[in-house]
Amino acid sequence: MNEFLQQFLIESRELADAATAGLLDLERQPQDAAQLDAVFRALHTLKGGAGIVEFAAMERAVHAAENVLAAARAGQQLLTAAQVRDCLGCVDQVLQWLDTIERSGELPSGACDAEADRIIARFTGTVPAGAMHVPEPAPLPAAAGALPAPARELLAAQLALVREDTAAGSYGHLASAALTAAGVLRHGGREAEARQLAGLAAQGVEGLSAALLPALEHLLTGAAPATTVAGDSPLATPGNAAAAQTLRVDATRIDMLVRLTGELIVARNALTHLARQATTQASPLAAALKAQQATFEPLIDQLQRAVLGLRVLPLRVVFQRFPRLLREIADGRGKPVSLLFEGEDTEADKAIVEMLFEPLLHVVRNAVDHGVEPAALRQQRGKPPVATIRMRARRQGDQVLVEVSDDGGGMDVQRIRAVAAARGVATAEELAAMSDAEATGLVFMPGFSTAAAVTALSGRGVGMDAVRTAVERIGGRVSIQSQPQLGTTIGFLLPFSVMLTTVMSVEAGGQMFGVPLDTVVETIRVPRASIAAVGAARALVVRDQTIPVFDLAQMLGATGKPRHADEATIVIAACAGQHCGLDVDALGERLDIILKPLDGLLAGTPGITGTSVLGDGRVLLVLDIAGLLQ
Amino acid sequence: MNQKVLIVDDSKLARMAFIKALDSLRPGWTRFEAADAATALEIVQRDAPDVAVLDFNMPHKDGLALAAEVRQLNPQIHLAVISANQQVEVVRRARATGAAFLPKPLTMKALGDFLDDVSGPGESA
Numbered sequence: 001m002n003e004f005l006q007q008f009l010i011e012s013r014e015l016a017d018a019a020t021a022g023l024l025d026l027e028r029q030p031q032d033a034a035q036l037d038a039v040f041r042a043l044h045t046l047k048g049g050a051g052i053v054e055f056a057a058m059e060r061a062v063h064a065a066e067n068v069l070a071a072a073r074a075g076q077q078l079l080t081a082a083q084v085r086d087c088l089g090c091v092d093q094v095l096q097w098l099d100t101i102e103r104s105g106e107l108p109s110g111a112c113d114a115e116a117d118r119i120i121a122r123f124t125g126t127v128p129a130g131a132m133h134v135p136e137p138a139p140l141p142a143a144a145g146a147l148p149a150p151a152r153e154l155l156a157a158q159l160a161l162v163r164e165d166t167a168a169g170s171y172g173h174l175a176s177a178a179l180t181a182a183g184v185l186r187h188g189g190r191e192a193e194a195r196q197l198a199g200l201a202a203q204g205v206e207g208l209s210a211a212l213l214p215a216l217e218h219l220l221t222g223a224a225p226a227t228t229v230a231g232d233s234p235l236a237t238p239g240n241a242a243a244a245q246t247l248r249v250d251a252t253r254i255d256m257l258v259r260l261t262g263e264l265i266v267a268r269n270a271l272t273h274l275a276r277q278a279t280t281q282a283s284p285l286a287a288a289l290k291a292q293q294a295t296f297e298p299l300i301d302q303l304q305r306a307v308l309g310l311r312v313l314p315l316r317v318v319f320q321r322f323p324r325l326l327r328e329i330a331d332g333r334g335k336p337v338s339l340l341f342e343g344e345d346t347e348a349d350k351a352i353v354e355m356l357f358e359p360l361l362h363v364v365r366n367a368v369d370h371g372v373e374p375a376a377l378r379q380q381r382g383k384p385p386v387a388t389i390r391m392r393a394r395r396q397g398d399q400v401l402v403e404v405s406d407d408g409g410g411m412d413v414q415r416i417r418a419v420a421a422a423r424g425v426a427t428a429e430e431l432a433a434m435s436d437a438e439a440t441g442l443v444f445m446p447g448f449s450t451a452a453a454v455t456a457l458s459g460r461g462v463g464m465d466a467v468r469t470a471v472e473r474i475g476g477r478v479s480i481q482s483q484p485q486l487g488t489t490i491g492f493l494l495p496f497s498v499m500l501t502t503v504m505s506v507e508a509g510g511q512m513f514g515v516p517l518d519t520v521v522e523t524i525r526v527p528r529a530s531i532a533a534v535g536a537a538r539a540l541v542v543r544d545q546t547i548p549v550f551d552l553a554q555m556l557g558a559t560g561k562p563r564h565a566d567e568a569t570i571v572i573a574a575c576a577g578q579h580c581g582l583d584v585d586a587l588g589e590r591l592d593i594i595l596k597p598l599d600g601l602l603a604g605t606p607g608i609t610g611t612s613v614l615g616d617g618r619v620l621l622v623l624d625i626a627g628l629l630q
Numbered sequence: 631m632n633q634k635v636l637i638v639d640d641s642k643l644a645r646m647a648f649i650k651a652l653d654s655l656r657p658g659w660t661r662f663e664a665a666d667a668a669t670a671l672e673i674v675q676r677d678a679p680d681v682a683v684l685d686f687n688m689p690h691k692d693g694l695a696l697a698a699e700v701r702q703l704n705p706q707i708h709l710a711v712i713s714a715n716q717q718v719e720v721v722r723r724a725r726a727t728g729a730a731f732l733p734k735p736l737t738m739k740a741l742g743d744f745l746d747d748v749s750g751p752g753e754s755a
């Protein structure tokens with residue numbers, strides 16, 4: 001791919017993201033002139049870029065969207081919900097084209113013209129030149145309740161007048177209707193919209209009749225800012241005057257910096273090792289070495305934090321894809337839902353933020369599908385007809401907590417217990433011993449799905465266990481809290497960065513292994529005779545529970561294993577509620593390591609998640625407990 | 631004579647395209663890049679470019695407003711405003727500040743004509 005196309009991809013993605021965020025804001029506040037400017041500029045630059053790389057189809061499609069915004073910008077009319085949706089559709093198409101380019105390394109061929117034509121047709125359909133435009137009703141009629149009833153009546157009266165007078169073409173009547181409506185809005189504290197209407201009144205007769213009708217209709221039927229909330233703080237836009245000064249750096253350069261820092265930490269471990277050896281000798285050099293090492297250590301830590309801090313993204317990047325998706329999902333189910341964000345500026349490692357989309361989407365779908373009650377039932381329970389789903393993010397020390405809550409009916413614990421028993425997820429005895437909270441957690445177990453019917457949204461055989469797997473793959477943990485009638489909260493506790501892993505080092509067959517510390521339950525010594533052969537495998541009974549025992553030395557193919565004859569050291573590790581024992585020769589210390597993914601010969605080795613180089617140069621193989629248990 | 635050219639555009643892609651065209655038309659010329667108006671004004675003061683080419687569509691300050699400020703700092707400078715939208719109004723206001731108007735995407739022909747006006751034809755290579 002040539003450098004122009006590369007730069008085109010980088011810039012276009014940023015512009016498309018900015019345009020999407022801005023359009024979602026405009027959907028709620030179509031009169032926000034600054035936002036309109038920002039979106040217009042983003043689309044304009046997007047179009048310019050397409051022109052430079054000679055991608056004619058994209059240039060045409062974006063031009064059509066830009067025209068709609070230009071008309072709105074010139075004050076001819078407020079953007080309608082349908083227009084915003086068409087603009088979003090256009091940006092979506094652009095993103096798909098960008099994906100194609102990214103994959104193939106070149107501009108897409110023929111098919112784009114048809115796609116571009118389809119987009120352009122939508123726009124030319126929604127902006128009849130000079131004709132009056134009647135906007136579609138907004139998707140959430142409940143949103144219109146923001147204005148008090150008397151104000152709405154006054155506005156409706158003006159709308160009726162305007163409808164009559166448009167035919168008669170009486171400018172004076174139209175202008176006075178506009179000013180009355182402006183007064184109503186001003187009284188309601190909606191100054192910006194009031195000004196907009198008053199501005200319309202100052203226009204000539206053609207402009208006024210064309211603009212006033214959709215504006216009034218929008219006020220009465222459109223989504224009002226106070227109730228359709230997808231985040232009280234507006235998403236950051238490129239037009240923000242206070243935007244922080246930023247540098248645009250290629251992500252691969254940051255990755256290089258992260259890698260180098262990783263190497264430096266390995267070198268630090270070696271130095272620590274040397275310094276420790278030196279302390280056994282009484283020489284001034286040893287003391288000096290120790291002192292230097294003491295200043296060196298915290299500096300490296302700070303460096304690592306700073307470098308990892310470069311590679312962060314706000315959770316907003318993934319959250320902002322949801323207002324639109326949620327609406328599609330909610331429309332599909334006929335359940336009105338509003339979405340609230342909290343803490344969307346919380347940052348996490350880029351890799352984590354980017355991998356969160358799929359599991360979050362699944363959880364949000366589940367919330368609408370199974371959590372939110374049908375409207376009739378909500379009414380019966382005295383709940384507001386529009387359900388609320390909250391997406392929250394907040395930093396907790398070295399971790400980031402991301403939660404999705406709904407105000408639906410909560411989990412049916414009895415049903416979960418019944419299903420778990422029926423599907424063999426847990427035995428009757430285990431179930432009897434479980435608290436309700438523990439039983440609720442069973443939904444994350446493989447093979448569990450309470451979907452009563454397979455719908456288009458969820459219940460396609462992918463259950464919450466897929467969510468758990470995805471979250472655990474990025475080093476996170478899932479949790480669930482549910483209260484009958486009040487709703488459910490699914491939490492992902494994620495590492496802030498994906499780099500630093502704390503392991504317990506163990507030795508087996510002359511090889512060092514790292515057991516992720518968060519999986520270590522305990523270490524025990526047992527008589528070797530108590531490890532029983534079960535078919536080809538071995539098992540051990542610990543506290544009345546039979547767990548599989550893995551021989552780490554054998555896993556590597558180390559031959560002949562005359563071990564300590566009568567006693568075995570076992571590390572008990574757990575993942576997703578399942579336990580296993582690791583038969584090891586010796587226990588080592590706790591280490592913070594930089595985990596390197598497997599490559600070369602080791603790639604794909606089951607049960608091993610990555611490697612790290614130790615201070616003395618030995619390679620540590622880090623175990624994948626979840627993988628071992630499969 | 632080799633001249634100094636400043637290109638101001640918040641899109642790096644657009645700057646890359648401009649520089650590629652400039653390099654083939656006037657290989658020896660020095661070029662400066664700015665992604666925003668503030669940097670552009672700094673460069674105008676510090677490096678005294680002979681030519682400035684400004685994108686019309688930029689955040690905070692449009693190319694025409696910037697052209698007027700650049701003109702104030704350096705009355706001798708050759709100015710051009712680039713825009714994809716050939717609105718009569720933009721073209722007229724560009725001319726009013728003594729700036730040429732160049733359509734976007736920039737063609738070699740349009741840039742060549744503008745550079746000929748700046749330095750006389752036949753200067754290339």
